Each structure stands twice: as C-alpha cells, then as structure tokens.
Amino acid sequence: MTESPVLSVEDLxxxxxxxxxxxxxxxxxxxxxxxxxxxxxxxxxxxxxxxAGETITRLIPTPPGRVLNGSVRFDGYDLTAxxxxxxxxxxxxxxxxxxxxxxxxxxxxxxxxxxxxxxxQLHEDDPRAEDRAIELLDAVGLPNPGRAAxxxxxxxxxxxxxxxxxxxxxxxxxxxxxxxxxxxxxxxVTQAQILRLLAELQAERDLGVLFVTHxxxxxxxxxxxxVVVYAGRVMERGPVDAVLSDPAHPYxxxxxxxxxxxxEGMEPLDGSFPDPQDRPAGCLFHPRCPHAVEACRESVxxxxxxxxxxxxxxxxxxxxFETSELDDEPGFDSSGSEDExxxxxxxxxxxxxxxxxxxEEDSR
Amino acid sequence: MRSAxxxxxxxxxxxxxxxxxLSVRGLRKHYPVTTGLLGREVERVRAVDGVDxxxxxxxxxxxxxxxxxxxxxVASTALRLEEPTDGTIRFDGEPVTELGDRxxxxxxxxxxxxxxxxxxTFNPRMTVAEAVGEPLSIHGMADRDRRRAIVRDLLExxxxxxxxxxxxxxxxxxxxxxxxxxxxxxxxxxxxLVADEPVSGLDVSVQASVLSLMADLQETFDLSILFIxxxxxxxxxxxxxxxVMYLGEIVERGPVESVFEDPAHPYxxxxxxxIPAPDxxxxxxxxxxxxxxxxTDPPDGCRFHTRCPVLIQPEGLxxxxxxxxxxxxxxxxxxxxxxxxxxxxxxxxGGEAAGADLDAALRxxxxxxxxxxxxxxxxxxxxAVDHLIAGDDEAATVRLRDVFVSPCExxxxxxxxxxxxxxxxxxxxxCERPH
Numbered sequence: 179m180t181e182s183p184v185l186s187v188e189d190l191x192x193x194x195x196x197x198x199x200x201x202x203x204x205x206x207x208x209x210x211x212x213x214x215x216x217x218x219x220x221x222x223x224x225x226x227x228x229x230a231g232e233t234i235t236r237l238i239p240t241p242p243g244r245v246l247n248g249s250v251r252f253d254g255y256d257l258t259a260x261x262x263x264x265x266x267x268x269x270x271x272x273x274x275x276x277x278x279x280x281x282x283x284x285x286x287x288x289x290x291x292x293x294x295x296x297x298x299q300l301h302e303d304d305p306r307a308e309d310r311a312i313e314l315l316d317a318v319g320l321p322n323p324g325r326a327a328x329x330x331x332x333x334x335x336x337x338x339x340x341x342x343x344x345x346x347x348x349x350x351x352x353x354x355x356x357x358x359x360x361x362x363x364x365x366x367v368t369q370a371q372i373l374r375l376l377a378e379l380q381a382e383r384d385l386g387v388l389f390v391t392h393x394x395x396x397x398x399x400x401x402x403x404x405v406v407v408y409a410g411r412v413m414e415r416g417p418v419d420a421v422l423s424d425p426a427h428p429y430x431x432x433x434x435x436x437x438x439x440x441x442e443g444m445e446p447l448d449g450s451f452p453d454p455q456d457r458p459a460g461c462l463f464h465p466r467c468p469h470a471v472e473a474c475r476e477s478v479x480x481x482x483x484x485x486x487x488x489x490x491x492x493x494x495x496x497x498x499f500e501t502s503e504l505d506d507e508p509g510f511d512s513s514g515s516e517d518e519x520x521x522x523x524x525x526x527x528x529x530x531x532x533x534x535x536x537x538e539e540d541s542r
Numbered sequence: 543m544r545s546a547x548x549x550x551x552x553x554x555x556x557x558x559x560x561x562x563x564l565s566v567r568g569l570r571k572h573y574p575v576t577t578g579l580l581g582r583e584v585e586r587v588r589a590v591d592g593v594d595x596x597x598x599x600x601x602x603x604x605x606x607x608x609x610x611x612x613x614x615x616v617a618s619t620a621l622r623l624e625e626p627t628d629g630t631i632r633f634d635g636e637p638v639t640e641l642g643d644r645x646x647x648x649x650x651x652x653x654x655x656x657x658x659x660x661x662x663t664f665n666p667r668m669t670v671a672e673a674v675g676e677p678l679s680i681h682g683m684a685d686r687d688r689r690r691a692i693v694r695d696l697l698e699x700x701x702x703x704x705x706x707x708x709x710x711x712x713x714x715x716x717x718x719x720x721x722x723x724x725x726x727x728x729x730x731x732x733x734x735l736v737a738d739e740p741v742s743g744l745d746v747s748v749q750a751s752v753l754s755l756m757a758d759l760q761e762t763f764d765l766s767i768l769f770i771x772x773x774x775x776x777x778x779x780x781x782x783x784x785x786v787m788y789l790g791e792i793v794e795r796g797p798v799e800s801v802f803e804d805p806a807h808p809y810x811x812x813x814x815x816x817i818p819a820p821d822x823x824x825x826x827x828x829x830x831x832x833x834x835x836x837x838t839d840p841p842d843g844c845r846f847h848t849r850c851p852v853l854i855q856p857e858g859l860x861x862x863x864x865x866x867x868x869x870x871x872x873x874x875x876x877x878x879x880x881x882x883x884x885x886x887x888x889x890x891x892g893g894e895a896a897g898a899d900l901d902a903a904l905r906x907x908x909x910x911x912x913x914x915x916x917x918x919x920x921x922x923x924x925x926a927v928d929h930l931i932a933g934d935d936e937a938a939t940v941r942l943r944d945v946f947v948s949p950c951e952x953x954x955x956x957x958x959x960x961x962x963x964x965x966x967x968x969x970x971x972x973c974e975r976p977h
C-alpha cells in the first residue's frame with residue numbers, strides 16, 4: 179500500500195490557555211491516514227489523543243485552545259487555516275466523528291430515523307432522506323430498521339445507540355472517520371459487535387479511519403498501523419503486529435505489561451502522568467522509565483527509524499546506546515520497592531527513581 | 543426473606559464447603575413495575591432470580607456478566623442495602639436477612655462496599671481526613687485525633703503516605719481517589735469487601751496498580767472479597783473463583799483458571815472470545831449477536847437460548863447447523879411480530895402471484911433455502927409462511943412451534959436448566975449440552 183494519505187497531520191502543537199497558565203496538549207504530532215486503513219492513536223487519558231482527533235476538524239474550542247504550530251492536510255486544504263465555511267463543508271460530511279458516548283450525540287427529542295435523515299439533509303437536499311436513513315440503519319445492523327427509525331434514543335440500548343451514531347456519521351459518505359473510544363462505554367460482547375461492524379463498513383466504503391483508544395487489546399483488533407502517544411508526543415509508531423509483538427519504546431512495553439488477563443500477571447506502571455503545566459525536560463516519559471539515564475533528561479529524543487515504517491523516540495535507538503540494554507531487568511536502583519509492590523505505586527511517586535534519590539545525596 | 547430450609551444446606555458447588563464467610567442461597571430480587579393510582583403490579587423485573595454462592599475466608603470470588611445481568615443487585619442485596627425478595631444470606635453463620643437494627647449495624651461494620659465511581663463515595667465538602675474517617679464517626683468514635691491517626695495509618699497502607707489530610711478528595715486523580723475509597727472501606731477493619739467494578743473507571747495502567755494494591759490489602763487484612771466486574775480479564779488477574787451471570791442467574795462457576803482454560807457454557811465462551819486481546823489479528827469473526835433480553839420476561843428454559851450459537855435441535859430434526867439457526871431466528875422474529883410484509887411487497891404485483899413472491903422474499907430475507915431438506919420441517923415452515931401471508935401471525939407461530947422448539951427452551955421440571963458439574967469436576971454450569 180503506497181497510496182498517498184487522505185489525511186495528514188504534520189508537526190501539530192496544540193495548547194490550552196487556562197487560569198493556571200498555558201497547558202500543552204499535543205506537541206509536534208505527526209501522522210497520516212490512508213484510504214482504507216485504520217490508524218490507532220493510543221494513549222492513556224491525558225495523552226492528548228482526543229485533542230488530536232478533535233483538532234483535525236477544529237472541534238476544539240478556540241479559545242481556550244490554540245494551534246501553535248503545524249498543519250492538517252485533507253484534500254488540498256490545510257484545515258488549521260481553513261475558513262469556517264470550508265470547515266463546515268468538510269466536518270461531518272467528508273470527515274465524520276464517532277464519540278465514546280452515543281447518548282451525547284443523539285437528541286432525546288427526535289426519533290433516530292429523523293436524526294439520521296436530518297444529517298443526510300444537512301449535506302444534500304434529498305427528498306428520499308427518510309428512506310436512505312432506514313437503509314443506513316439497516317447497514318449498521320439494526321434488526322428491524324423500519325421500526326427502529328421510529329424509536330427515540332431512550333428506548334435503545336447503548337450498543338444500538340452507538341450503531342445509530344455510526345449510521346449518522348456515514349450519512350454523508352465520508353472519506354475519513356474519526357472514532358474516539360467508540361466502544362469504551364460498552365460491554366465486551368457489544369464492543370466486539372461494534373468493532374466487527376466498523377471493520378465491515380470500512381472495507382465496504384474504503385474509509386480511512388483514525389481510531390483513538392487507550393485499549394491495546396482493541397488496537398490489536400482494529401489497527402493497521404499504531405501511533406503510541408504519551409503526554410502529547412509520539413513515543414513509537416509502526417505496523418500493528420510489529421509494535422504489539424515486539425514493542426520498542428519502554429512506554430509501549432510498560433503499557434503492554436500492565437494489561438490484565440493474559441494469564442502472566444500484570445505489571446503496574448509506576449508513577450503518574452506529567453503535570454501538563456510542568457512538563458519534564460527531555461523525554462517526557464523519563465520520570466517513569468525504568469531505563470532512564472542522565473541523557474534522557476537533557477534533550478527530547480527524535481523519532482528514529484527502527485524498521486519498515488517503524489520509529490521509536492528513545493535514545494536507546496540512537497548511536498550512543500545498545501537497545502539490548504532495554505531488555506535488561508530494570509529497577510536495580512529503585513529504592514527497595516520490590517518488597518512492597520503497589521504501595522509505592524501511587525501518583526505521589528511521580529518523582530522518578532533518580533529524582534527522588536538526588537535530594538538524599540545532596541543532603542549528605 | 544424466608545426460604546426452604548433444604549436450600550440452606552445446599553452447598554455452593556464451587557466452594558470447598560468449609561464454613562464460608564458469606565453464604566447466599568436462593569437469592570431473588572424482583573422489582574415490581576406498577577401502573578395507575580393503586581400501583582397495580584403489571585410486571586416484574588427479575589434482576590436476580592435464584593442465585594447461590596459462597597465467599598470463603600480470605601477468598602476472592604469474581605461475579606461477572608454484562609450490564610443488566612443483575613450482578614450489582616447481588617451486591618446491594620447481599621449487603622442488605624436493598625431487601626431481597628427471597629433467599630437467605632448468612633454472614634459468619636448469622637442470617638443477615640433476619641438481623642435487627644443493632645446487629646445489622648455490626649454487620650455493616652464488617653462488610654464494606656467499594657463503588658466503581660469514587661467521586662460518588664465522597665461528599666465534596668469533606669476533607670480527606672473527614673471523608674476517610676467518616677465511618678469511624680458514624681460508628682461512634684468521637685475522638686478526632688484518634689480518627690486522624692487511624693486515617694493517616696490507612697493512607698500509608700494504600701500508598702498515599704504524606705498527603706495533606708485537609709485537602710478535598712476531588713483534588714486527586716482517579717487512581718488516587720480509588721485508593722482513598724479503599725482506605726475508607728478499610729477504616730472499620732472489615733472482614734468482607736464487596737467491590738463493584740472498582741477499577742472500571744480507571745486507565746489500564748492505573749488499574750494494574752490499584753489491583754495490586756487490593757491484593758496486598760487482602761493479604762494484610764485477611765479480607766474476603768466479592769469482586770463484581772464486567773471485565774473478564776481483570777477477574778482473571780484478581781480472583782480465585784469466578785461465577786458468570788446472565789439474566790439473573792449464575793450460568794457457570796469454578797476456579798478462575800479452569801473456567802478460562804476450558805469454559806463449559808456457551809455464554810462464558812462468547813464472553814471470553816469477545817475480550818480484545820493484544821495478540822489478536824482482527825475483531826472476532828462472529829461475535830455473539832443480539833442483546834441481553836428484557837428481564838421482565840426472561841426466555842423459558844435456558845435464558846441464553848435466544849442468543850446461543852450452539853442451540854440444540856429438536857429431536858428428530860436434522861438440519862445443518864446454520865439452517866437450523868436461521869429457522870429458529872425466523873420463528874423468533876414471527877413471535878416478536880417483527881415481520882412486516884409490507885417491506886417485501888414491491889408495489890403492483892397483487893393477488894396470487896404476490897403469495898409466491900412473498901414466500902421467496904421472506905426466505906431470502908432470513909437466508910433460508912427454497913425448500914428445507916427435512917420434509918416435516920419444510921411442511922411446517924411452508925404452512926407458517928402461508929399463515930403469515932394470510933395475516934394470521936398466531937397460526938404461523940403455532941405451526942412453527944409444532945416442529946421448531948429446542949430442548950433448551952424446556953429446561954427441567956421447574957422450567958430451568960439445573961446446574962451440572964463441569965467435566966473437570968471443578969465447578970458447575972447450566973446448559974443442556976455435555977461439557
């Protein structure tokens with residue numbers, strides 16, 4: 179697949195002005211989505227993944243949000259500079275969104291058929307909008323679309339509502355779908371149904387999908403390529419199989435190790451997310467990284483090519499280090515925490531291993 | 543509240559039987575749906591409908607199921623935060639359902655609930671010291687300094703040493719708040735924790751640390767835990783035994799590893815297959831279809847039969863599995879009144895010609911062959927379709943029911959499927975199919 183991307187985000191930096199100061203949400207973020215592929219933007223809450231998805235069609239409120247740098251290229255436009263009129267012709271029309279909470283996307287006062295039809299009407303005046311709405315409800319797998327069209331959101335389960343939201347998102351036959359945690363609020367069986375549905379619709383319609391999630395299990399099931407984001411910066415990217423079977427960045431490794439249910443026990447990821455107001459110098463992950471060395475504090479590591487379509491932003495992949503050191507058992511210097519796993523795992527430990535040991539040495 | 547005494551002696555087949563801390567038998571909780579001024583009951587939501595389980599001392603039992611399966615109602619009735627409709631609950635040998643006010647207060651000191659949403663646990667006006675120490679004051683400890691000392695000690699044990707006791711809980715992160723909630727639940731030194739989705743609101747990386755903390759606390763405080771979750775992977779990490787609930791019933795139970803390695807019930811299998819796994823190569827090809835049915839009118843026999851991928855064919859019928867499923871789906875659609883013939887009529891063709899067309903259109907819609915391989919089955923299906931076309935849905939239902947009723951719909955003498963042992967002898971399941 180050497181197609182040119184349908185959507186391309188370059189060097190995007192977005193910040194929010196708050197009474198506490200300017201908070202950086204994403205920093206120099208780049209990725210692209212090609213026709214017919216799913217790119218997963220993975221990260222924990224606070225990683226900026228949602229801001230990234232919403233900045234594409236400028237759904238973030240400005241102010242307080244500000245795009246400080248970078249571009250979003252779609253069909254010859256730079257959406258960061260597009261007029262509100264141009265954006266309206268693209269948002270919901272050629273780039274559609276599906277969010278985590280279907281409740282918020284539907285109006286309780288109108289039947290779901292009406293709402294899907296209205297989305298169709300917004301984009302083109304079609305006298306058959308009502309019929310097309312029913313066709314769409316059929317396409318998203320509602321068992322009795324004719325009857326469902328007449329129902330109101332409160333009559334439907336979460337899974338059915340999310341199907342309706344997907345139907346509305348597809349109403350204008352978009353080129354790109356941005357799905358932000360679309361299954362996080364759903365039960366596991368319903369989640370599997372919706373993921374299956376999205377995969378089928380994507381194949382039928384050749385959609386480019388940007389799928390935003392914190393769940394690496396979901397990533398494995400939907401992604402072609404993965405971009406792992408931490409505190410707004412890319413830590414690692416690559417084809418899904420490669421990244422999940424052979425994660426390169428210590429952060430990706432830690433995320434995978436913290437997953438429950440693999441029957442191998444799970445390793446908590448110690449420490450907590452950086453304060454967006456007081457971001458660490460150097461690699462953003464260094465305060466929690468078991469392999470961090472002095473150099474990690476000094477400069478932000480570049481993304482380095484580590485394989486076909488793969489990069490990692492970690493100095494161990496640079497010329498001065500051996501990546502094999504990342505496979506060594508870490509944590510030998512970590513202040514006896516092995517005796518009490520969990521007890522030191524609170525956010526209070528967000529001083530890293532070496533940060534917390536520094537003052538002790540100074541005081542001597 | 544009352545229950546046949548025979549029920550009390552029936553052991554939880556999954557537990558070793560040695561003097562459990564919590565023992566629940568025949569638990570039912572029905573919510574009446576009423577109408578009119580007089581509150582006439584028109585139907586009842588059977589949220590929990592005959593549940594037995596034990597939680598042993600120091601043991602963790604995981605109760606899993608999708609939303610609406612009744613697991614949270616089990617939690618609130620087991621602690622008598624709601625009165626059960628029927629059944630017995632014994633805690634340390636005492637019948638919880640019969641406790642008077644004072645004894646009930648004592649019980650509530652020893653059995654604590656931890657919620658999914660720590661925000662709901664804390665009164666936003668209280669400081670950490672007040673919020674975590676509140677159960678102490680409720681239970682009569684007036685000495686403020688002693689309360690603060692206990693709170694400080696507990697916060698240390700949940701990994702929050704050194705925090706400012708006079709801050710408000712909402713100033714903390716989600717993971718920290720769940721630690722505060724745990725501290726609060728432990729402040730009265732309980733024997734039992736009922737944890738209702740305690741880590742569901744947390745990021746995966748934070749989940750791991752809260753669960754590892756809970757495991758440590760369990761050991762330190764010698765706790766028994768009833769762990770309620772929709773997340774099978776978390777249950778696998780944390781629990782000793784698992785009980786899988788569907789529509790108010792426990793459909794399978796056993797030691798966690800046995801059930802994960804070799805699930806007996808088709809619903810357990812479906813839940814396990816639906817877990818998104820990091821080594822997957824795409825979403826499950828055929829996830830379980832449909833949704834959990836309405837608990838006011840649960841399906842007869844096996845409650846899972848309406849969605850079961852391995853539904854048993856009636857004796858004497860021999861269709862290929864896929865066709866059998868489609869015929870059964872067709873029957874269900876007819877019974878629900880879901881078939882609107884108007885959708886299949888293409889305008890002008892009227893009269894007799896339309897009859898044959900409708901028959902063909904219906905079969906296409908439900909992906910049924912033009913004639914079923916089995917003569918008796920084809921006769922029933924053909925006649926039912928004729929009834930439908932004639933507008934007699936009821937006759938169509940009756941005709942379909944002549945032939946296409948699964949043994950799974952009948953159940954045992956009480957109209958349900960009884961629990962039978964899993965093939966490893968560890969635990970039980972409710973299904974007509976041999977494991």
